[in-house]
Amino acid sequence: MSTVSPVHLLDRKSGILVEAHLIDGLSREDVEKAEADWKPFLDEHVKRMEEAGVPKSKLPQHRHWNWREKYDATEEYLLYRMFGLECQSQMQGLMLALTAGKNSQIVAQRGKPLVYIHFLAAAPWNLASIVSEPRFSLVGSVLVAAAIHLSMEEEFQGRIGLHSLPQADNWYRKTCGMTDLGPDQTVENLRYFEMTPEQASEFLR
Amino acid sequence: MKMNLSKEWLLKRAALDEKHDISAGTINLNKLRASSPAKQLEPVHGSAETENSNPAFGKLVNLWRRKKGLRIDELAEKARIDVTELFEIERNLHYTPEPRTVYQLAKTFGLSQEKMLELSGNLTVRDSSLGQEAVRFAARSESVEKLSKDEHRALEEFVKFLSEK
Numbered sequence: 001m002s003t004v005s006p007v008h009l010l011d012r013k014s015g016i017l018v019e020a021h022l023i024d025g026l027s028r029e030d031v032e033k034a035e036a037d038w039k040p041f042l043d044e045h046v047k048r049m050e051e052a053g054v055p056k057s058k059l060p061q062h063r064h065w066n067w068r069e070k071y072d073a074t075e076e077y078l079l080y081r082m083f084g085l086e087c088q089s090q091m092q093g094l095m096l097a098l099t100a101g102k103n104s105q106i107v108a109q110r111g112k113p114l115v116y117i118h119f120l121a122a123a124p125w126n127l128a129s130i131v132s133e134p135r136f137s138l139v140g141s142v143l144v145a146a147a148i149h150l151s152m153e154e155e156f157q158g159r160i161g162l163h164s165l166p167q168a169d170n171w172y173r174k175t176c177g178m179t180d181l182g183p184d185q186t187v188e189n190l191r192y193f194e195m196t197p198e199q200a201s202e203f204l205r
Numbered sequence: 206m207k208m209n210l211s212k213e214w215l216l217k218r219a220a221l222d223e224k225h226d227i228s229a230g231t232i233n234l235n236k237l238r239a240s241s242p243a244k245q246l247e248p249v250h251g252s253a254e255t256e257n258s259n260p261a262f263g264k265l266v267n268l269w270r271r272k273k274g275l276r277i278d279e280l281a282e283k284a285r286i287d288v289t290e291l292f293e294i295e296r297n298l299h300y301t302p303e304p305r306t307v308y309q310l311a312k313t314f315g316l317s318q319e320k321m322l323e324l325s326g327n328l329t330v331r332d333s334s335l336g337q338e339a340v341r342f343a344a345r346s347e348s349v350e351k352l353s354k355d356e357h358r359a360l361e362e363f364v365k366f367l368s369e370k
Contacts, residue, residue, distance in 0.1 A: 005208040010219040017212060017219075024206045062228045079304060079327065081206075096230075100304045100322060113308070113318070119230030128224030140227030141218040142210065149208045154305055162229040171225035188231050204214070 001025060009087050009136040018136075020087035022146055026094075030084055031071040034091035034123075038067075042124040045131070060129050061165040062121050070096055070119060080118070083146050085139055093139035095120045097147055099154050102161060105181055106194050114159035114194065115151040120144075129167060144176055148200045158200025163190040177202060261339035261363075262302075262325045267295045268360045269314055284313040301326040316367045324367075338366050 002025030008017040023030065046063050074080035079100045085093040095117060102116040122139040124130050147160045163184060164172045169191050172178045178193040195203065270280045277295065281288035286306045293300050302310075304327050311321040322328040323335055 003207055005206075007208070007210055008212060008215050010215070010222075017215060022208055060226070060228070062230065065230070093227075100308075101319070101328060117229050121228045121230070122226075127226055129226050134224055137222045137224075138215055138219050140225070141215075141222060143227075145210055146206070146208055150206055153206055155308075163231060165226070165228040165230070167226040168228050171227055172229070175221050175223070175225060190231060 002027065007085070007142050009085070009092060009138045009142070012134060012137055018087060020085060020092065020142075022142060023084040023086060024081060024146070024150075026071070026082045026084045028068075028071060028075070030086075030091065031067050031082070031094075034084065034094060035066065035068050037090055038124055042130070045124060049130075058129065060124070060127060061167055065119065065121065067094055067119075067121075081150060083143060085142055087136060091123060092126060092136050093120070093122045093143050095143045095146065097150055099150065104159055104161070104194060104196075105192065106179055106196060109159065109194075109196055112159060113154070113156050114161045115147050115154060115156060117144075117147050117160060117162035120162065140171060140176075145204060148195070148204060151200070157197040158204075159195065159197060160200070161192065161194045163187050163192050165190065262321075263294050263297070263300065265324070265360070265363065265367075266291070266310060268356060269364075270295075272357070272360060280313070284309045286310065314364075316364065320367050335366075338363065 002023050005022040005024070007020050007022050009020045010016070011018045042060070042063055046059055049059055071082060074082070074096065079098060081097045081099060083095040083097065084091050096119040098116040098118050100113070102114055104110055104112045104114050120140070120143055123135075126134045126136050126139050128134050144160070148158045151158050151160050162172070169180075172193045173180050176193075176195065177199050178195045179199070181192045181194060183189045184192040266280075270277070273280075275283065277291055278288050281291045284291075284306075286309050290302060290306055294302050294306075302325055304322065307321050307325045307327060308318055311318040314321075319328070320335060324339055
């Protein structure tokens with residue numbers, strides 16, 4: 001069963017907030033539609049970038065992700081929660097969160113449970129690495145806020161953790177104010193970030 | 206989950222949001238799942254009856270409660286869980302409780318959350334010895350009002366096993 005919360009995104013062109021919906025508990029149809037909208041757009045733009053000689057390191061690093069596969073792999077597990085951020089009849093962002101089995105690595109919080117953001121991504125038309133003028137901003141902020149709320153609902157006091165793709169490291173470190181615990185050799189050497197209860201309060205303030 | 210974000214908060218965040226990428230996660234879902242620290246964890250079904258559920262969880266809760274001389278509503282209050290779910294856990298030995306309920310009970314009992322999650326059917330751990338111990342424990346305990354000597358010993362041994370790192 002899914003629940004829907006009314007939220008807003010910022011339309012970059014007009015500079016105004018527009019109505020959006022945060023969906024907790026996506027259906028297969030929601031994910032299939034998102035994948036059908038995202039993939040052709042992403043493939044076309046990546047192809048253009050490759051033809052223009054853009055180096056591989058500048059291409060979107062999650063271009064091979066398949067959200068339907070992620071949905072299929074996790075849909076039967078209650079410990080996984082898939083969120084979608086819908087605006088103007090299209091999915092603007094997706095997030096897969098895990099609510100058990102992960103504990104804090106920060107010394108002062110060590111061993112305390114957290115919500116682990118397994119995957120988080122914005123629609124390709126919202127990515128500055130693909131288009132010069134992204135359509136909506138706030139996609140990441142709303143999804144991170146959702147993960148914090150989920151953590152609070154689970155009584156984890158807002159603790160969240162994630163492995164960031166390199167192009168997003170600065171956003172999690174500076175804009176979200178998360179603690180950077182450095183590269184994790186067990187997870188493709190991606191940097192591991194955590195948000196403490198205090199950082200979560202600050203983020204939501 | 207319901208969420209409410211004010212327009213003021215959103216506008217404040219929008220001012221901070223440059224044109225950053227926000228992607229998190231790895232290329233390979235299975236690889237990431239297998240990389241959990243210390244042990245390889247795989248979440249399994251929740252809430253309804255599942256083939257992974259284990260009667261030992263309900264028995265453990267039942268015996269622990271009776272050993273402490275608590276009524277079902279008293280344990281529910283102590284652990285801050287729903288009394289009807291606790292009733293279901295003890296009554297239906299194949300019921301798989303919500304992860305939060307398992308966390309709360311593990312905290313109340315002072316036992317490993319991970320082992321309790323596994324025992325409750327919320328998580329499977331590859332190459333675990335818990336399964337055999339749980340079956341042994343479940344087979345030795347009876348559902349009676351007062352703990353027999355054997356039940357008491359079985360509970361003590363099983364709690365000791367669950368407490369081991």
